[in-house]
Amino acid sequence: xxxxxxxxxxxxxxxxxxxxxxxxxxxxxxxxxxxxxxxxxxxxxxxxxxxxxxxxxxxxxxxxxxxxxxxxxxxxxxxxxxxxxxxxxxxxxxxxxxxxxxxxxxxxxxxxxxxxxxxxxxxxxxxxxxxxxxxxxxxxxxxxxxxxxxxxxxxxxxxxxxxxxxxxxxxxxxxxxxxxxxxxxxxxxxxxxxxxxxxxxxxxxxxxxxxxxxxxxxxxxxxxxxxxxxxxxxxxxxxxxxxxxxxxxxxxxxxxxxxxxxxxxxxxxxxxxxxxxxxxxxxxxxxxxxxxxxxxxxxxxxxxxxxxxxxxxxxxxxxxxxxxxxxxxxxxxxxxxxxxxxxxxxxxxxxxxxxxxxxxxxxxxxxxxxxxxxxxxxxxxxxxxxxxxxxxxxxxxxxxxxxxxxxxxxxxxxxxxxxxxxxxxxxxxxxxxxxxxxxxxxxxxxxxxxxxxxxxxxxxxxxxxxxxxxxxxxxxxxxxxxxxxxxxxxxxxxxxxxxxxxxxxxxxxxxxxxxxxxxxxxxxxxxxxxxxxxxxxxxxxxxxxxxxxxx
Amino acid sequence: xxxxxxxxxxxxxxxxxxxxxxxxxxxxxxxxxxxxxxxxxxxxxxxxxxxxxxxxxxxxxxxxxxxxxxxxxxxxxxxxxxxxxxxxxxxxxxxxxxxxxxxxxxxxxxxxxxxxxxxxxxxxxxxxxxxxxxxxxxxxxxxxxxxxxxxxxxxxxxxxxxxxxxxxxxxxxxxxxxxxxxxxxxxxxxxxxxxxxxxxxxxxxxxxxxxxxxxxxxxxxxxxxxxxxxxxxxxxxxxxxxxxxxxxxxxxxxxxxxxxxxxxxxxxxxxxxxxxxxxxxxxxxxxxxxxxxxxxxxxxxxxxxxxxxxxxxxxxxxxxxxxxxxxxxxxxxxxxxxxxxxxxxxxxxx
Amino acid sequence: xxxxxxxxxxxxxxxxxxxxxxxxxxxxxxxxxxxxxxxxxxxxxxxxxxxxxxxxxxxxxxxxxxxxxxxxxxxxxxxxxxxxxxxxxxxxx
Numbered sequence: 001x002x003x004x005x006x007x008x009x010x011x012x013x014x015x016x017x018x019x020x021x022x023x024x025x026x027x028x029x030x031x032x033x034x035x036x037x038x039x040x041x042x043x044x045x046x047x048x049x050x051x052x053x054x055x056x057x058x059x060x061x062x063x064x065x066x067x068x069x070x071x072x073x074x075x076x077x078x079x080x081x082x083x084x085x086x087x088x089x090x091x092x093x094x095x096x097x098x099x100x101x102x103x104x105x106x107x108x109x110x111x112x113x114x115x116x117x118x119x120x121x122x123x124x125x126x127x128x129x130x131x132x133x134x135x136x137x138x139x140x141x142x143x144x145x146x147x148x149x150x151x152x153x154x155x156x157x158x159x160x161x162x163x164x165x166x167x168x169x170x171x172x173x174x175x176x177x178x179x180x181x182x183x184x185x186x187x188x189x190x191x192x193x194x195x196x197x198x199x200x201x202x203x204x205x206x207x208x209x210x211x212x213x214x215x216x217x218x219x220x221x222x223x224x225x226x227x228x229x230x231x232x233x234x235x236x237x238x239x240x241x242x243x244x245x246x247x248x249x250x251x252x253x254x255x256x257x258x259x260x261x262x263x264x265x266x267x268x269x270x271x272x273x274x275x276x277x278x279x280x281x282x283x284x285x286x287x288x289x290x291x292x293x294x295x296x297x298x299x300x301x302x303x304x305x306x307x308x309x310x311x312x313x314x315x316x317x318x319x320x321x322x323x324x325x326x327x328x329x330x331x332x333x334x335x336x337x338x339x340x341x342x343x344x345x346x347x348x349x350x351x352x353x354x355x356x357x358x359x360x361x362x363x364x365x366x367x368x369x370x371x372x373x374x375x376x377x378x379x380x381x382x383x384x385x386x387x388x389x390x391x392x393x394x395x396x397x398x399x400x401x402x403x404x405x406x407x408x409x410x411x412x413x414x415x416x417x418x419x420x421x422x423x424x425x426x427x428x429x430x431x432x433x434x435x436x437x438x439x440x441x442x443x444x445x446x447x448x449x450x451x452x453x454x455x456x457x458x459x460x461x462x463x464x465x466x467x468x469x470x471x472x473x474x475x476x477x478x479x480x481x482x483x484x485x486x487x488x489x490x491x492x493x494x495x496x497x498x499x500x501x502x503x504x505x506x507x508x509x510x511x512x513x514x515x516x517x518x519x520x521x522x523x524x525x526x527x528x529x530x531x532x533x534x535x536x537x538x539x540x541x542x543x544x545x546x547x548x549x550x551x
Numbered sequence: 552x553x554x555x556x557x558x559x560x561x562x563x564x565x566x567x568x569x570x571x572x573x574x575x576x577x578x579x580x581x582x583x584x585x586x587x588x589x590x591x592x593x594x595x596x597x598x599x600x601x602x603x604x605x606x607x608x609x610x611x612x613x614x615x616x617x618x619x620x621x622x623x624x625x626x627x628x629x630x631x632x633x634x635x636x637x638x639x640x641x642x643x644x645x646x647x648x649x650x651x652x653x654x655x656x657x658x659x660x661x662x663x664x665x666x667x668x669x670x671x672x673x674x675x676x677x678x679x680x681x682x683x684x685x686x687x688x689x690x691x692x693x694x695x696x697x698x699x700x701x702x703x704x705x706x707x708x709x710x711x712x713x714x715x716x717x718x719x720x721x722x723x724x725x726x727x728x729x730x731x732x733x734x735x736x737x738x739x740x741x742x743x744x745x746x747x748x749x750x751x752x753x754x755x756x757x758x759x760x761x762x763x764x765x766x767x768x769x770x771x772x773x774x775x776x777x778x779x780x781x782x783x784x785x786x787x788x789x790x791x792x793x794x795x796x797x798x799x800x801x802x803x804x805x806x807x808x809x810x811x812x813x814x815x816x817x818x819x820x821x822x823x824x825x826x827x828x829x830x831x832x833x834x835x836x837x838x839x840x841x842x843x844x845x846x847x848x849x850x851x852x853x854x855x856x857x858x859x860x861x862x863x864x865x866x867x868x869x870x871x872x873x874x875x876x877x878x879x880x881x882x883x884x885x886x887x888x889x890x891x892x893x894x895x896x897x898x899x900x901x
Numbered sequence: 902x903x904x905x906x907x908x909x910x911x912x913x914x915x916x917x918x919x920x921x922x923x924x925x926x927x928x929x930x931x932x933x934x935x936x937x938x939x940x941x942x943x944x945x946x947x948x949x950x951x952x953x954x955x956x957x958x959x960x961x962x963x964x965x966x967x968x969x970x971x972x973x974x975x976x977x978x979x980x981x982x983x984x985x986x987x988x989x990x991x992x993x994x
Binding site for chain 2: 006008018022065121151155158159160227238278281285294296369
């Protein structure tokens, strides 16, 4: 993975020194809250319902053990002993004191982490395939390009005060595990002319109040032109995007209003007059960054592992976890393991400091010192030997981290909701917990197969409810919490927005209604048909009926 | 970037172009102009940054002034987007603006100012000797953790540790595991190690969580050609050393810009002024333990409960160059210890 | 009636305007204010930016939040209803 050199360190140190001074000015009264707010937001600091909240970037979801250990240390020393992983693959602390923030940022810098641009109307943390560098499906590892975009977009003089936030995701396979079509810009690495790296570019995706699926704007932008092309898109957006209405300020609204063809013309007009030479990544710089992401020294192993196969036979719990949470790897004898942060009745995405230490140690011993944050609010050990999986599982199991529900119905994506967030209209966590308890039976979950449930506590859609196979949106009806249900959404290469099935339900009715919809699916599915495929075949109607059936 | 005094209050239009003016109109106004003022309607409204950047890229050479609702914290954005000056508002504190402008920023991306992006600074030439001297000056009194962390920062992905897993290697390797356990560790397997050393190597690797120990072997063809009877250690120890140590390690180490050693100042008189960063044969040697004394090394064994080498109590292993390959090492060690300087590779080992 | 609430500058915790203009973390200790008192308290709190961040008024009925945002204000007064911040709740660390 990428390691800072003196320049990267210098940049982060400069920002910490600056923010430390701003905090000091705020505490001694030289800055008012109105003046301080945009400055703290540039450093990922929010003021939520009960306390300040700090969002720390995990660039493209990749961490080493020292970094995860440090995140645990910060949770323990400066917070209440836990952190919350987000759908942007970042981590949030819910209780830091303002006066501790400089110390926290200094500690983070020691392990090459920061909170720069984790909020505000700028280019946010770039996300990617959680199995980057491990999957056999990718054309190349997308992370060097993520790192290039990270560097280019950091403290960008022109794009730090955009109409609204701007999110970019990069993948390198046809299978989309990063939901690129829900992003302001989605990038898919393809082979261009002469086999060089090129980018299929999607633009104008986004969730929130007015959700849109991104449209293709360019089929194959050559790698060396990527930053020029992104600059052209951002320029067109910065000049033309709406600033009069916060709900209409994202690029999706601009693209929808102009139409993709007219927007493309705007981008191309900007692209033609850019000074391309300046924005071409020097070859040696590209090579330097790519070298960090060279595959780790995998051993040459047989495809099958005796210890793994024996453990599968010996322990049904291990077998179930392997079935549901282990994914195929490019190197024979290796696998990627998903660490579910969705225990029955738990808070989706929460992790204690001790658990972070445990996973850090596992990453170091068994996964070439690498661990990933997934946008589904889970962690992944990307490179584990099959031989080692039984021991990894035992350790995870001993620490409440071996819930065998990856991509199953209780692997719920949920925002913090009204329990923490000042924007929320309703709580998400208790509804997710009720669902997870009701559907805890793993035999039933496995029978259902892959189903994604997404919950958001308000229309900002941090829980991605629009693209959940089943989406749940909290709304406020005259001071009471109600929940609107959608079905048929999908975040992947067949991205689609869910359809609202009808009037919203009170909190206690949500889990039973979803269970009825799931039973309807079992009744009407064709042999081997996934939930989302059944919805696509039948439409929402059968599920609407089930959801509103008198309980 | 210059700071301009606030304009006197007046109802007269000041000729500034509002930041929400369409690009085409701004460009038209720029034709033939030698001064343009762009007024930001709100500090959150960043259109002015793009307008300025585009004008500069398209060749506007006149003066460019920013006015309106701006924060001192945006000074860098204005400067980098091609503004020459900012018109302060009444009541603004010029000291805050001056402070922000005095900051020298590290910048990643090219823009419309003179700042050199990191991408180009990285490629700027600094000789290895200059770099080592700079780092040694900065870190010569630092503790081992700081030295090693700096080394990883300065040579990311291009750094490896040399280790023979000898008597004191645990200290050095433990330190490495704390900083980055994925760092390559080059272990020279001459085929003549004590078995205890090999099992100690595996034990220590697992215990410390090192994930990238690379075993360096002599070239089989060379060995068959030059030492077919496997007795060169007796007949020509220097040639044996060259065949089994110098050449294989040279090949393995060529992939790195910097090599970490476990050398310490106290180990021999010739090492009294051992630098923490130095250049040897075209590569940087990092000696993070240089400043430790024997007691501190012992303390680290105790503090971290590090396993001792199974042969550690044998005098041979505690000698100057550490455990060299079993046979030739024992044969040659006394002479080495008395000699003027260790050879390049044994010097690197502990 | 109304109570005045804000977040504390140093750590962001929820505060209420209590007796003698002292800040309290407990809604039960918040002063119930009529309209005139509320405006005076708001002005006093605004003059203490070293303590009160974003002071505002909340409608209460018998000491319980009763306005449009009553549920949000209830959660502000109790803390999160679930999760790791509530060690008293089963399943939390």
